Amino acid sequence: RGFTPQLSVLAAIATCFVASFFKKETRFTGRKLITALKEGSLTVLNVAAICASAGIIVGTVSLTGLGLKLSTIIISYAGGNLIVTAVFAAVILWIIGLAVPITATYIISAVIVxxxxxxxxxxxxxxxxxxxxxxxxxEVSPPTALSPFAAAALIGGDPYKTTIMAWKYAITAFLLPFIFTVLPAGRALLLHWEGIGVFAGIWTIVSGFIGIGMLASGCSGWLLKRLGWLGRALMIIGALCFVYPSRLGDAAGFVCLVVVILVQKMNREERAENPHPSI
Structure with missing residues (x-):
C-alpha cells in the first residue's frame, strides 16, 4: 500500500522492541539491549557484504543488457515451452547456489532467470x-550443501552421507515450485485466486499434494509396505504427471497410484518383513 521496505523493517523493529516489554524475561534493557545491537550489527555486516557483491554482478548484468539476452537464450533453447524453461531455470539456480549464499542467489537469479x-x-x-x-x-542440494555439512560438523557425522539423506528427504520440495509456476490454477497455493475458479484452484492444490506425496513415497520406497524398483518408478512418474498442465496428466498420475495400491493390496498376504517386495 505504498509503504517502502525500509519503513516496513523499521516498523518491525519498533514492534519487536515494544513487545519485548510484555514479559520480564524478554525485555530489551541495559546489557541485553547492547548485546542485541552488537550482534545485529555483526549480522548486518555479513549480509551487507553479500548484497554488495551481488549488487556488482546485478548492476553489470542490468547495464549491459546481459540479463535479457540470457533470458532470451533460455527460452530459445527451451523452444518456448514453459515446463522446459522452468527446468532450465531450476538448473541455473542450482548452479548459482553452489557458489553463493541464498540471498546472493536470489538477487542474481532475479535478474537472469x-x-x-x-x-x-x-x-x-x-x-x-x-x-x-x-x-x-x-542449501540442501549436493554436492556443496552448506546446511547438511554444518549439521554433520555439529553431530560428528559423515558430511556426504548427511547431504545425501538431507537431499533425499527434501527432494519432494523440488516439485512444489513447478505447480504454481507451470499450472495457472496452482497460483492458488500463493493465495492469488484472481481469474482462478474455486474448483480449479482446490483441485490443483489437492492434486499437487497427492503428487508430492507420491514423490515422497517413490523416493523413500514405501507406500502400504515396501516398494520395489517398479513401484518406486511408477510413483515418481505419477508424481511428475500431476505437474503436467492437463487432465490427461492428472489421469495418468492417478492410474500410476491406483496400480501400485491394487498390486500391494493383492499381495497383502505376504508378511510385512518380506525382504522381496512384489512391486
Missing amino acids: APALTKLGVPEYAAHMFIFYYALLS
Whole structure:
C-alpha cells in the first residue's frame, strides 16, 4: 500500500522492541539491549557484504543488457515451452547456489532467470517465488550443501552421507515450485485466486499434494509396505504427471497410484518383513 521496505523493517523493529516489554524475561534493557545491537550489527555486516557483491554482478548484468539476452537464450533453447524453461531455470539456480549464499542467489537469479519466466506469461510474484524457493533449496542440494555439512560438523557425522539423506528427504520440495509456476490454477497455493475458479484452484492444490506425496513415497520406497524398483518408478512418474498442465496428466498420475495400491493390496498376504517386495 505504498509503504517502502525500509519503513516496513523499521516498523518491525519498533514492534519487536515494544513487545519485548510484555514479559520480564524478554525485555530489551541495559546489557541485553547492547548485546542485541552488537550482534545485529555483526549480522548486518555479513549480509551487507553479500548484497554488495551481488549488487556488482546485478548492476553489470542490468547495464549491459546481459540479463535479457540470457533470458532470451533460455527460452530459445527451451523452444518456448514453459515446463522446459522452468527446468532450465531450476538448473541455473542450482548452479548459482553452489557458489553463493541464498540471498546472493536470489538477487542474481532475479535478474537472469525471472525475465525468462515472465516472458512466457508467469506472473512476477510466481516467478520470484520460484526463484526464492530454489535459492533456499540450494542449501540442501549436493554436492556443496552448506546446511547438511554444518549439521554433520555439529553431530560428528559423515558430511556426504548427511547431504545425501538431507537431499533425499527434501527432494519432494523440488516439485512444489513447478505447480504454481507451470499450472495457472496452482497460483492458488500463493493465495492469488484472481481469474482462478474455486474448483480449479482446490483441485490443483489437492492434486499437487497427492503428487508430492507420491514423490515422497517413490523416493523413500514405501507406500502400504515396501516398494520395489517398479513401484518406486511408477510413483515418481505419477508424481511428475500431476505437474503436467492437463487432465490427461492428472489421469495418468492417478492410474500410476491406483496400480501400485491394487498390486500391494493383492499381495497383502505376504508378511510385512518380506525382504522381496512384489512391486
